Amino acid sequence: MxxxxxxxxxxxxxxxxxxxxxxxxxxxxxxxxxxxxxxxxxxxxxxxxxxxxxxxxxxxxxxxxxxxxxxxxxxxxxxxxxAPYGALNKAIELVYRFTLGAVGDEAAVKELHQLTGEELHRAIAQLEVYRGEVARRATPVIEHEPAERGPDVDDESPEDTTGSSVFA
Known part of the structure; x- marks a missing residue:
C-alpha cells in the first residue's frame, strides 16, 4: 500500500x-x-x-x-x-474510422454508416480544418535558379546549351 x-x-x-x-x-x-x-x-x-x-x-x-x-x-x-487485400482493407477501415468516423469521443467507435447526417457534417468540417492546418505546415516548393559557375569549375566541361535543367 x-x-x-x-x-x-x-x-x-x-x-x-x-x-x-x-x-x-x-x-x-x-x-x-x-x-x-x-x-x-x-x-x-x-x-x-x-x-x-x-x-x-x-x-x-x-x-x-x-x-x-x-x-x-x-x-x-x-x-x-x-499487401493482401484483407490487411489493406482493414488498414483503410481504421483510417476512416479514426478520421471521418471520429466526430467526438463517443463517435470514435461508430462505423461510418452509423453516423447521423449531423455527425457526418461535423466530421467533414473537422477534416477540412485539419486539411487546412496540414496545408499551412507543408513545406513550400522553392523554384530553383541555376547557380553561377564559380572559378573552381573546370572550363573544359561542356556547357549545357539546351537550356534544360534538372529543376525545370
Missing part, C-alpha cells in the same frame, strides 16, 4: 514493473518476491492505487511505444502494392 505521500514500497514497485510488460499479476508477484504470489497478486491488483499506476504505465507504453510502431506498420501496409 502506498504511503501517505503516494510512494510505493520497493516490492510494490517491482510488482508493477513486472505486471506491465507481462499483464500477469501472479507472475509479477513471483518476480517481485512475494512469499504467496497468488494472494499478493489479488491484493495488489485490487489495490486502487496500484491498479491505477498499472493502468497509467500501460497507457504510457501503448501511447509512446506501441502506437508509433503500429502507425509505422499501418503506413507500410497502405503503401505496399503487394
Amino acid at each position: 502506498p504511503d501517505k505521500k503516494g510512494r510505493f514500497t520497493p516490492r510494490e514497485q517491482a510488482f508493477v514493473a513486472a505486471w506491465v510488460p507481462s499483464g500477469d499479476p501472479v507472475y509479477a508477484a513471483e518476480k517481485a518476491g512475494y512469499a504467496h504470489p497468488r494472494q499478493a497478486a489479488s491484493q495488489n491488483a485490487n489495490n486502487p492505487a496500484i491498479a491505477e499506476e498499472y493502468r497509467r504505465r500501460v497507457q504510457h507504453e501503448m501511447s509512446c511505444e506501441v502506437l508509433p510502431l503500429a502507425v509505422r506498420r499501418h503506413k507500410d501496409i497502405l503503401n505496399d502494392k503487394k
